[in-house]
Amino acid sequence: MALFLVMASIALLTFLVTEFSYVSQVHSRLSYDYVDSLKAHYAAQTGLKMSLLRLKAFRELSMLAQGEAAAAVPGLNQQVLDSIWSIPFRYPFPKDLPGLSPLFKSEIVKFEKASASDASWDAIISADSNKINLNLLVSGFNLAPSKQKKTTGPDPDAPPPPPPTQPNQPREKPPEFTPEESRKSFRQQIAQIFENKSQLDPYFANKLRLIDQDELVDNLITWVDPQHQGQNRSGKQVVPYKRAPFYHISELRMIYPIDDEVFDIITQVFTVGPKSAININTMQRALIEIVFPALKREDIDEFLIFRDDPQADNRFKKVDSLWEYLGKINSTYRDESLKTVKNDLISRGITLSVSDQRFSINVVGRSRGATRRLEVAITLDDPVPATNRNTRSSDGAPDANIQSDNSQINSNNLPANTYPQLENVPGLRIWFNREW
Amino acid sequence: MTLIEIMIALTIFAFIGIAVYSATTQTFRLKRIVQREADFFGAIRIAMTILDRDILGLFSPVGFIAPTPLSLQNNSRNGNGRQNGNISGAPPTENTRPLPNALTQNTDYWLGAIEPMGIRYSRFYGEPEVMRFVTNLHERVYQGSPESTFARVSYELKADPKSKTTSYRLIRTESANAFDDVDKKELFLKVNEIADGISKLKFRYYSARKKNWENRWDTQSDGERYEYPELIECEVTFTSPEKSTFQGKFVFQPGYPFRGLGRTF
Numbered sequence: 205m206a207l208f209l210v211m212a213s214i215a216l217l218t219f220l221v222t223e224f225s226y227v228s229q230v231h232s233r234l235s236y237d238y239v240d241s242l243k244a245h246y247a248a249q250t251g252l253k254m255s256l257l258r259l260k261a262f263r264e265l266s267m268l269a270q271g272e273a274a275a276a277v278p279g280l281n282q283q284v285l286d287s288i289w290s291i292p293f294r295y296p297f298p299k300d301l302p303g304l305s306p307l308f309k310s311e312i313v314k315f316e317k318a319s320a321s322d323a324s325w326d327a328i329i330s331a332d333s334n335k336i337n338l339n340l341l342v343s344g345f346n347l348a349p350s351k352q353k354k355t356t357g358p359d360p361d362a363p364p365p366p367p368p369t370q371p372n373q374p375r376e377k378p379p380e381f382t383p384e385e386s387r388k389s390f391r392q393q394i395a396q397i398f399e400n401k402s403q404l405d406p407y408f409a410n411k412l413r414l415i416d417q418d419e420l421v422d423n424l425i426t427w428v429d430p431q432h433q434g435q436n437r438s439g440k441q442v443v444p445y446k447r448a449p450f451y452h453i454s455e456l457r458m459i460y461p462i463d464d465e466v467f468d469i470i471t472q473v474f475t476v477g478p479k480s481a482i483n484i485n486t487m488q489r490a491l492i493e494i495v496f497p498a499l500k501r502e503d504i505d506e507f508l509i510f511r512d513d514p515q516a517d518n519r520f521k522k523v524d525s526l527w528e529y530l531g532k533i534n535s536t537y538r539d540e541s542l543k544t545v546k547n548d549l550i551s552r553g554i555t556l557s558v559s560d561q562r563f564s565i566n567v568v569g570r571s572r573g574a575t576r577r578l579e580v581a582i583t584l585d586d587p588v589p590a591t592n593r594n595t596r597s598s599d600g601a602p603d604a605n606i607q608s609d610n611s612q613i614n615s616n617n618l619p620a621n622t623y624p625q626l627e628n629v630p631g632l633r634i635w636f637n638r639e640w
Numbered sequence: 641m642t643l644i645e646i647m648i649a650l651t652i653f654a655f656i657g658i659a660v661y662s663a664t665t666q667t668f669r670l671k672r673i674v675q676r677e678a679d680f681f682g683a684i685r686i687a688m689t690i691l692d693r694d695i696l697g698l699f700s701p702v703g704f705i706a707p708t709p710l711s712l713q714n715n716s717r718n719g720n721g722r723q724n725g726n727i728s729g730a731p732p733t734e735n736t737r738p739l740p741n742a743l744t745q746n747t748d749y750w751l752g753a754i755e756p757m758g759i760r761y762s763r764f765y766g767e768p769e770v771m772r773f774v775t776n777l778h779e780r781v782y783q784g785s786p787e788s789t790f791a792r793v794s795y796e797l798k799a800d801p802k803s804k805t806t807s808y809r810l811i812r813t814e815s816a817n818a819f820d821d822v823d824k825k826e827l828f829l830k831v832n833e834i835a836d837g838i839s840k841l842k843f844r845y846y847s848a849r850k851k852n853w854e855n856r857w858d859t860q861s862d863g864e865r866y867e868y869p870e871l872i873e874c875e876v877t878f879t880s881p882e883k884s885t886f887q888g889k890f891v892f893q894p895g896y897p898f899r900g901l902g903r904t905f
Contacts, residue, residue, distance in 0.1 A: 209653065213660055220667055227671075231678050238685065256901075342757050430739050430758035442827070443786050446819040447743060448758035451701050452776065454788040463784055478704055630901050635703035638776045638789065639696055639895050 240574035247295070247323035248569030248576045248639065254293060255327045255565045256582075260630050262288040263584050266559060282485065282519055282559060289329045289563065296324060323571040331560035332581070333483035334491060335475035338456075339449040340554070341387055342429050391421050393473070393494045400490065401469050408465070415461055423459050450476035452636060478583050478635055481557030484526050485511065485519045495554060498536035498545070506533055523556050581636040673882065680837075680880040687810060687835035688874070688890050694793050694812075695872055697777030698894035700762040700859075702868075705755070746860045747821035749774055749792045764868050766857040768842045769797040771872075778816055787828070790818035797841050807879065810835040839885070840877040845869035848899060868898040 262285060269280045297312045394417060402409035419437050423445075426434025430447045441460040453476050456462050462470065473490050482495065492504050499507070510518050510529070520526045527546075530537035537545060549556070567578040743760070744752040749772065750760045762774040771794065778791035792815045800807040810833070817828040845857040848870035857864055871893050878886045 209656060209660075216660070216664060220664075220671075223671065227675065227678070231682075234682065234685075339757075430743050430753070443817060444820045447740070448753065448760055448819070449704070451699075451704065452789050454780075455790070456788075457780070458786045458788050460786070630903070632901055633703050634897060634901065635701070636776070637896055638699075640693070640777055640779075 236572070237574055240571040241576065243321070243323040243571035244569040244574040244576040245639070246569070247321070247325040247571060248567045248578045250295070251293070251325035251327035251567035251569060252565060252578055252580060255289075255329050255567065255580075256630070256632055258289050258293070258329065259563060259565075259582060259584070259632055262286075263631055281517065282521070283517055285559070290331075292326065292328045294324070294326045323569060325567055325569045327565065327567045330564050330566070331483060331486060332475050332477065332562040332564055333480060333557065333560040334486040334488060335473060336393070336482065336491065336494065336554070337479065338424070338474045338476050339428060339479070341390060341425050342449050387421070387425055389494075390424075391417070392497075394421060394470075396493060397469060397473055397490060400493075408469075411465070415466070420459070420461055420466075424456075427455070427459050452476065475562075477562055477581060478633075479555075480562040480583055481555035483558065483560050484523065484556050485558055486560070495549070495556075496530065496537075496545075499530070499534055503533050520558050522558060526556070576639060578639045579637065580634055583633045583635060585631050585633045676880065676882060677884065680878070680884070681886065683835060684876075684878055684886060684888075690812065690834050691795065691874060691890070692892050693777055694773075694775045694795075695892040696895045697775035698764065698868065698896065699774050699776040699790060700764075700868060700896075700898070701759050702761065702866075702896070702898055704759055742821070745821075748772060750819070750821060751860055751866075761859065761866055764857060764859045764864075766843055766845050766869070766872070768844070768855055771795040771843055774818055778814070778818070780816075785816075787816040788818065791816050792818050795843075797838065800836055803837075805879075806839065807836070808838040808841065809833045810838060810841065835878070837878050837880060838876060839879045840875075842875045844873040844875070846871035846873070868894060870894075870899070 265280065265288065266285055269282075269285060296316055299309050299312055398408075398412055398415070398417065402412050416438065419435075422434055423436070423441050425432045426436075426445045426447070428446070428449050434441075434445055438460070443458045446455070446458075450456075453471055453474075455476070456467050456470060457464075473494065482491070487495065489504055489508065492499065492507065507529075511520070512518075520529070527537060527542060531542065535541070561584050563582045563584075565578070565580040565582065567580075569576045569578070739753055739756070739758060743758050744754070746752050746763065748765070749763055751763050753760045763772070765772040773793060775791055775793050776789050778787065778789055780787045780789075794813045796811050796813070797808045798811050800809045812832050812834045814830045814832075815826065815828045817826055820826075844853045844855060846853050846869055847857075847864070847867070849867065853873065854864075854869075857869055859866060859868065871891055874890045874892070876888060876890070880886075
């Protein structure tokens with residue numbers, strides 16, 4: 205009896221201890237996960253700060269490279285400049301990189317020992333300047349400040365200089381951005397990328413027959429442009445039109461008939477964001493076909509082989525060099541017809557550049573099992589200090605003239621004031637960020 | 641074995657049995673209490689994590705509008721030192737057509753557009769027990785659903801009809817139909833109770849410009865026009881069914897640098 209009692213007690217106690225132990229472990233794990241999540245957050249923030257620093261250095265050195273001081277810094281070419289941001293960065297720093305000296309290795313080890321953090325992060329900066337901006341479909345898009353300094357080369361937005369005219373001769377009207385042209389071009393671009401995909405994927409070719417491309421384009425334009433009256437022909441656009449520019453590429457998913465597959469196809473060539481130029485040194489085949497439709501497949505092959513030749517630095521130093529090169533391989537890009545091409549680009553709202561102005565930063569912060577991700581979109585701008593905010597007084601208080609309601613609309617149906625300007629001392633404008 | 645020995649053995653057995661039973665029931669009772677406490681604090685932690693996540697994603701297209709280069713600012717300012725018409729500071733052109741009236745109106749989640757592209761700042765509205773804003777951390781769960789990363793989110797404290805005492809629930813409403821102006825019953829609307837047993841809750845909003853905490857915030861009002869809170873504080877008191885209480889202050893920070901990047905980021 206006594207033995208039975210002892211055995212029963214031990215069994216009961218074992219059960220209780222196990223149960224207690226399990227519950228306390230679960231709650232302990234929850235608490236540690238919370239702490240790890242916090243560590244991962246700060247690791248991701250550190251990766252972001254480092255990435256901003258690299259872009260700031262890229263921006264400063266790019267300006268230096270095109271200024272008078274360029275001669276004092278030999279070897280500061282675009283390839284070197286791009287390597288400032290393009291190499292992925294991580295912490296803890298890798299110690300097995302080829303060419304890393306023992307001194308550097310010991311410094312890294314010393315730094316890691318001194319650091320109290322056991323978190324890690326990976327940061328990748330990528331340039332978005334090799335895609336076409338869907339916001340070009342908006343009527344007023346090019347009214348945004350467009351006189352940003354080009355890192356190199358002439359301003360391709362600027363119309364060609366007018367020929368000397370007689371005093372009484374009327375001046376030729378310079379070409380300007382027209383949303384209609386941009387939309388026409390966009391319809392062709394969409395048709396072309398769908399066609400390209402169909403040739404590679406028979407399944408998509410069948411699916412394409414069911415996609416009303418005109419409706420897709422009409423819905424897209426209505427989504428971004430406050431002035432456009434959409435038709436919603438099939439009545440399947442269930443989400444009300446936004447009627448403002450895209451703030452994030454994921455908005456495409458809200459537009460009929462864009463499903464996940466069509467979304468993936470469109471986002472290979474298009475992007476969204478504030479106005480910025482396309483980088484001719486990184487644009488890929490699909491985009492080249494759209495921007496330079498006169499180029500044949502063989503021309504593009506030749507162009508890509510020349511530009512991306514690993515044995516020689518054939519990257520274009522200015523936009524004019526591109527025109528010279530294209531003129532050699534295709535007659536459309538020569539003499540008088542070149543002027544037409546340039547005007548066509550301006551009317552489509554396409555600006556070319558030899559370096560990148562728009563970037564995405566993707567950071568992953570980790571601490572044990574916890575992970576935090578950061579997605580940040582950035583444009584390089586002219587620095588604007590806080591003291592130059594146009595709607596704030598010197599103490600930062602809102603201007604007394606700011607209207608408090610919509611009653612005072614001017615003749616253009618717009619209030620006389622504008623949005624306040626952000627402090628942007630480093631010249632890096634974050635226009636989208638999210639962390640999850 | 642004599643009767644006395646049996647009696648003594650049974651007595652000892654009874655004592656030990658009572659002791660074991662008592663210890664066991666006591667242990668189970670304590671386990672239940674501890675479990676409830678853990679669930680109570682776990683629920684608070686989950687509620688605050690949801691709130692933290694939404695506030696971290698507080699969105700407005702503030703950075704979408706390029707700062708005007710100084711050279712253009714100087715050229716385009718009118719006599720009052722303010723800019724003309726559009727965001728570039730350039731005078732209105734033929735492309736500057738009137739915006740549709742609906743886009744220039746302030747609504748629950750968006751402010752009226754004041755520039756030709758139709759860009760609208762989001763509206764942050766906060767009271768001590770209510771908060772409304774647009775977040776960019778919406779998770780699209782179902783493949784093919786017409787949802788973006790944006791959502792309209794609101795938090796509201798409501799009385800708990802089931803509770804016998806004065807108790808409230810924190811209700812979170814989310815709609816993936818982020819750009820629609822009208823808050824109506826719709827396909828995309830999700831209403832969740834993220835916390836109950838609340839005896840007191842108060843939101844406060846920190847203004848970096850005024851350097852003080854505000855009880856109310858509205859991005860369309862004169863005081864905070866086009867501004868967003870730097871920090872949001874949630875002072876909350878929870879009471880569990882066992883009458884244990886938790887009182888805490890949580891401070892949340894939006895992830896976007898609404899005041900721009902400073903000299904040292």
